[in-house]
Amino acid sequence: MSELASLTTAWYDVNARDLPWRDPDIGAWPVLISEFMLQQTPVVRVLPVWREWVARWPAPADLAAEDSGEAIRAWGRLGYPRRAMRLHGCATALVERHGGQVPRRLDQMLALPGVGDYTARAVLAFAYGQRHPVVDTNVRRVAARAVHGLPDAGAATTPADLALVESLLPQAEQAAARASAAFMELGAVLCTARTPRCEACPLRETCAWRRSGAVLPAGPSRKPQAYAGTDRQVRGLLLAVLRQATGPVERLALDVVWPDPVQRTRALDSLLADGLVVPRGERFSLPGRVPADF
DNA sequence: AAATCGTGGAT
DNA sequence: TATCCAAGATT
Numbered sequence: 622m623s624e625l626a627s628l629t630t631a632w633y634d635v636n637a638r639d640l641p642w643r644d645p646d647i648g649a650w651p652v653l654i655s656e657f658m659l660q661q662t663p664v665v666r667v668l669p670v671w672r673e674w675v676a677r678w679p680a681p682a683d684l685a686a687e688d689s690g691e692a693i694r695a696w697g698r699l700g701y702p703r704r705a706m707r708l709h710g711c712a713t714a715l716v717e718r719h720g721g722q723v724p725r726r727l728d729q730m731l732a733l734p735g736v737g738d739y740t741a742r743a744v745l746a747f748a749y750g751q752r753h754p755v756v757d758t759n760v761r762r763v764a765a766r767a768v769h770g771l772p773d774a775g776a777a778t779t780p781a782d783l784a785l786v787e788s789l790l791p792q793a794e795q796a797a798a799r800a801s802a803a804f805m806e807l808g809a810v811l812c813t814a815r816t817p818r819c820e821a822c823p824l825r826e827t828c829a830w831r832r833s834g835a836v837l838p839a840g841p842s843r844k845p846q847a848y849a850g851t852d853r854q855v856r857g858l859l860l861a862v863l864r865q866a867t868g869p870v871e872r873l874a875l876d877v878v879w880p881d882p883v884q885r886t887r888a889l890d891s892l893l894a895d896g897l898v899v900p901r902g903e904r905f906s907l908p909g910r911v912p913a914d915f
Numbered sequence: 916a917a918a919t920c921g922t923g924g925a926t
Numbered sequence: 927t928a929t930c931c932a933a934g935a936t937t
Binding site for chain 3 (some may be wrong): 643655656657658659660661662663664666667701703704707717734735736737738739740743755758759760778805808809814815841842843845846
């Protein structure tokens with residue numbers, strides 16, 4: 622195996638955080654839930670919601686039996702609520718296509734809604750111990766620095782990234798899966814975007830970027846994303862109203878969240894198009910059955 | 916292939 | 927206070 626993998630795994634053996642979805646006895650479904658929630662959302666915010674979901678919907682069939690609106694509501698404030706709907710879609714697909722189980726084949730994983738190159742391989746590696754290059758933003762940053770001597774990676778995961786990381790993995794399946802978790806942990810805990818802690822890094826002697834001075838770029842490594850005043854913010858405000866409502870709400874209750882009627886309408890229309898919101902006559906609600914007293 | 920899609924903690 | 931960014935996927 623590569624020196625990068627052996628050094629990083631040895632460090633991980635001692636320093637891995639004790640995250641509940643890393644319990645070796647946890648099932649593939651809880652792992653899949655964690656991977657969805659962790660898409661663009663920090664660990665600390667995922668933890669409490671993940672616990673709720675695993676307790677409430679211990680198997681895919683449990684979630685599939687509910688309206689997608691329940692998933693959206695239980696998603697809470699994790700952000701990007703389309704993930705909740707796609708995860709509900711996953712549960713349905715698992716029941717319909719895979720006997721209520723999480724499949725063990727990459728092509729079957731990639732065919733699930735909301736499951737892309739990262740999530741598919743992460744679940745197969747972490748839940749089933751398979752050998753796949755698991756490439757997220759952390760791993761790409763570690764590879765960019767340690768291997769290429771660059772301060773950060775490109776904007777998106779490329780086939781070249783997958784090939785490189787695959788070449789770093791040990792041959793044995795379980796060791797490869799552990800190395801993948803170790804690379805991610807290193808990027809999340811030490812080899813961070815803005816303030817890397819190179820002194821504590823197991824790769825400090827071999828890292829190409831450190832040997833060239835570890836100079837951080839002046840500007841942001843990604844294009845900073847605006848939020849205030851965007852449709853995204855308005856969608857969030859609208860959905861927050863519908864999440865806490867117990868039934869359909871009047872248009873007026875939605876109108877008060879944003880002053881500009883043009884943008885408000887555009888945001889609501891996009892939520893309707895996404896299926897995150899459903900019209901109920903003159904009113905609106907999350908998707909699903911309406912309680913009898915409405 | 917660049918834009919879009921939430922939210923909140925850290926700096 | 928404003929900016930950056932966090933276990934991505936989709937179109």
